[in-house]
Amino acid sequence: MTEPTAEPADPGGPRTATLTAAVLAEESRRQEAQTQRSEPLVLPDELLPAVGAAELSLRDTLRRGGWAIVTLAVLLVVIEQLSRETTNVLAPDIRAYFGLSDTGLMALASFGGIALVLGAVPMAWLADRVPRKYVVAGSAAGAALCLVGAALAGNTFQLFLAYSGIGLAAAYSTxxxxxxxxxxxxxxGRGRIFSLHAMATPLGLALGPFTAGSIATLAGGAEGWRWAYLALAVPVAVLAIAALVFLREPVRGRYEQETVTGEVLDQSDRGGELPITIGTAFARMKKIKTFYFMCLGIGALGLALITVPLQLTLLLRDEYGYGAFTRGWILSLCQIPSIVAMLIAGRRFDRMYRVDPARTMRVAGYAIVAYGVLTLVALRLQQPALLLVCYALATAFTGMALVAVNPLVASVAPYRLRAQAFAIVPIFTFLMGGFLGALVVGAISDAHGQRVALTIAVPVSTVAGGYLFHRGARYLRQDISRAVEELLEEQEERRRIAADPQHTPVLQVRNLDFSYGTVQVLFGIDLEVARGEVLALLGTNGAGKSSLLRVISGLGIPDRGVIRLNGRSLTYAEAELRFRAGVVQLRGGAGVFPELTVTENLRTALLTTDLSPAEAKDRVDRALGRFPALADARQSRACDLSGGQQQMVALAMTLVHEPELLIIDELSLGLAPVVVQELLAVVEELKREGTTMIIVEQSLNLALSFADRAVFMEKGRIMFEGSAAELAGRDDLVRAVFLGETRGSR
Ligand SMILES: Nc1ncnc2c1ncn2[C@@H]1O[C@H](COP(=O)(O)OP(=O)(O)OP(=O)(O)O)[C@@H](O)[C@H]1O
Structure with a gap:
């Protein structure tokens, strides 16, 4: 894209020198102001939710939030762990019954693990669309059915299906x-509630061997294991019903809203919000540095978390000759310190967070390193009892670290993205550290033994994990501040809409930052376009106009800020959904299918809509009717048309969608003046009809001739906003464009 044209200055004359000096002085003043503005926002403590607040007892936390969520969360996780432990503990019986090898059974069961991790993403998607109690109840009912399926499995395929189903049914939990x-x-009180939820996993692991072993022994015989699965199906089914009866759908982000804005924001229009996809959620969450470093840290730690128990089991078998049953018991007992540590850590987390939130994350980093050190010490010990005690202490430290993760995710993730954010974290643990790392560590272990493999893997994993948590802690206040800022902005906007609903802008961009990778190109953009208004977006080369349009149409996800269409957020909606909602962009010099005829091009543009053939034909006729120059060319192939006619076809292809907001990027690029006039006539007609438009145009005169208002961008910021007539009178800006071109071309 090229920049707006303007009257050339008098090159070389004293007037130019004075003007250049003035512009440069203005430029340095602006840059200074910009640097100040781009300082990351960090709010004072009293504005950060829960920081400096009075202590809230666990009882009061439960009184306010109720027992249902936490009770169901703990019980369902415990039973899910029990079912996994049943498979581990009763493996010899199951293996013998189906004539499977060790590896065969583990391979069958591991599909459940994969389903558990990858299933979390669609479950988060579902949790955003239906009341969450139905997801909990449905998943629990599914788990109950699959447990019955495992109990009744007649062959390995059925067993595989049942295990995968159990894994998938547990995927909603996180x-x-x-x-x-x-x-x-x-x-x-959230740290303590999350610690109860986290503690359910080691509790299930600790109780598993006892429960599964006892049921199988009581039932007796070669098929005793079936009773263990069946016995677990009953409480899960009861919990599914309990979820339907007792779970209430809490308002999303309720407590942050209450703390920050003093009220719970009206969610009645939530149904009208565009759904969030995991891709956009991931793109946005990745830009929240605390979350980013925490995910990397968890990913690195995943290497140790997954390989250590596995290698340790092998070590207990190979070096000490312990059988499967004994190993199961021993490793269960090793969970006990971690249960206690988690409960203590939840309490300490809440306390520490109230004083200094970042400290919670740093301490989690130290705990990860302590886990690494203790595991290494354990590996040096030959005495099995000492080894295991030391390892049990080590797991207590990871327990402490893990307790911090979920409340920290909750504090930095925008409340609309929380379900997806929680689904993303385990993917890092399992895929990055766990799955990839396990292969490498397995290979080292095969060649040099478990102690060597772990002596290499544990320091790498825990030092990297600890460091990444420590690093992420630097950004915590800033990220919490952003979440607060977004809530305040949302409150202000809702009030404004409520006070004057007639004047809700069609498009609203607030506090928008955007980066390509680490290079930030948009800074704090604020922009509104009223219904029926035409806004000219102007600026020098590389000012960020196209990037801003990309973010508006959903091709780029902002680091910060909000985009609304008619008052509803579409910040996290993907491009296609925005397009369906009416944000349609005409891209300069592109967009037609050369081999198709004009009419076919327009029909193709409507393929993704639900219009009836009659409606579609009507729209095509209406759009083409605006362009007399295309009247005789309807059956011509687009590639046989002139550049100007192709641009008309491209514009007609956007008009068939009857856009709510039409974005025109370079209408006149490379076209003859006579064609431009013809296109302009259509745009002016659209304006008379009340179409809301944003126009990026290289020709300043052209843009200002039909725009109501203009925005002038420079270096990713809006430098001027006002009526088009006013901008035409701002000699400095018009000349800055021109001088920019002169400097750039030298
Ligand atoms: N895909 C990309 N990856 C990295 N940087 C990019 C990318 N696209 C644009 N940029 C950078 O972003 C900044 C803004 O570019 P953008 O294209 O949005 O500006 P513009 O105002 O539309 O300029 P032009 O009129 O020249 O197209 C520039 O510094 C540019 O180099």
Whole structure:
């Protein structure tokens, strides 16, 4: 794209020198102001939710949030762990019954693990669309059925299906309970509630061998294991019903809203919001540095978390000759310190967070390193009892670190994205550190033994994990501040719309930052376009106009800020959904299918809509009717048309969608003046009809001739905003464009 044209200055004359000096002085003043503005926003403590607040007892936290969410979360996780432990503990019986090898059974069961991690993403998607109690109840009912399926399995394929189903049915737990706990309990007590949820995993692991072993022994015989699965199906089914009866859908982001804005924001229009996809959620969450470093840290730690128990089991078998049953018992006992540590850590987290939130994350980093050190010490010990005690202490430290993760995710993720954010974290643990790392560590272990493999893997994993947590802690205040800022902005906007609903802008961009990778190109953009208004977006080369349009149409996800269409947020909606909602962009010099005829091009543009053939034909006729120059060319192939006619076809292809907001990027680029006039006539007609438009145009005169208002951008910021007539009178800006071109071309 080229920049706006303007009257050339008198090159070389004293007037130019004075003007250049003035512009440069103005430029340095602006840059200074910009640097100040781009300082990351960090709010004072009293504005950060829960920081400096009075202590809230666990009892009061539960009184305010109710027992239902936490009770169901704990019980369902415990039973899910029990079912996994049943498979581990009763493996010899199951293996013998089906004539499977060790590896064969583990391979069958591991599909459940994969389904558990990858299933979290669609479950988060679901949790955003239906009340979460249905997701909990549905998943629990599914788990009950699959447990019955495992109990009745007649062959390995059926067993495989049942295990995968059990894994998939547990996939909702992290995103759905993560978001339910975040929305259901006040911030001051959230660490403790999350610690109860986290503690359910080691509790299930600790109880598993005892429960599974006892049931199988009681039932007796070669098929005793079936009773263990069947016995677990009953409580899960009961919990599914309990979820339907007792779970209430909490308002999303309720406690943050209450703390920050003093009220719970009206969510009645939530149904009108465009759904969030995991891709956009991931793109946005990745830009929240605390979250980014925490995910990397968890990913690195995943290497140790997954390989250590596995290698340790092998070590207990190979070096000490312990059988499967004994190993199961021993490793279960090793969970006990971690249960205690988690409960203590939840309490300490809440306390520490109230004083200094970043410290919670740094301490989690130290705990990860302590886990690494203790595991290494354990590996040096030959005495099995000492080795195991040391390892059990080590797991207590990871337990402490893990307790911090979910409440921290809750504090930095925008409340609309929380379910997805919770679903993303385990993917890092399992895929980055766990799956990839396990292969490497397995290979080292095969060649040099378990002690060597772990002595290499544990320091790498825990030092990297600890460091990444420590690093992420630097950004915590800033990221919490952003979440607060977004809530305040949302409150202000809702009030404004409520006070004057007639004047809700068609497009609203607030506080928008955008980066390509680490290079930030848009800074704090604020922009509104009223209904029926035509806004000219102007600026020098590389000012950020196209980037801004990309973010508006959903091709780029902002680091910060909000985009609304008619008052509803579409910040996290993907491009296609925005397009369906009416944000349609004409891209300069592109966009037609050369081999298709004009009419076919227009029909193709409507393929993704639900219009009836009659409606579609009507729209095509209406759009083409605006362009007399295309009257005789309807059956011509687009490639046989002139450049100007192709641009008309491209514009007609946008008009068939009857856009709510039409974005025109370079209408006149490379076209003859006579064609431009013809296109302009259509645009002016659209303006008379009340179409809301944003126009990026290289020709300043052209843009200002039909725009109501103009925005002038420079270096990713808006430098001027006002009526088109006013901009035409701002000699300095017009000349800055021109001087920019002169400097750039030298
Ligand atoms: N895909 C990309 N990756 C990295 N940087 C990019 C990318 N696209 C644009 N940029 C950078 O972003 C900044 C803004 O570019 P953008 O194209 O949005 O400006 P513009 O105002 O539309 O300029 P032009 O009129 O020249 O197209 C520039 O510094 C540019 O180099």
């Amino acid at each position: 995103p759905v309970f993560g978001s339910l706990i975040s929305d259901g309990y006040p911030l001051e």
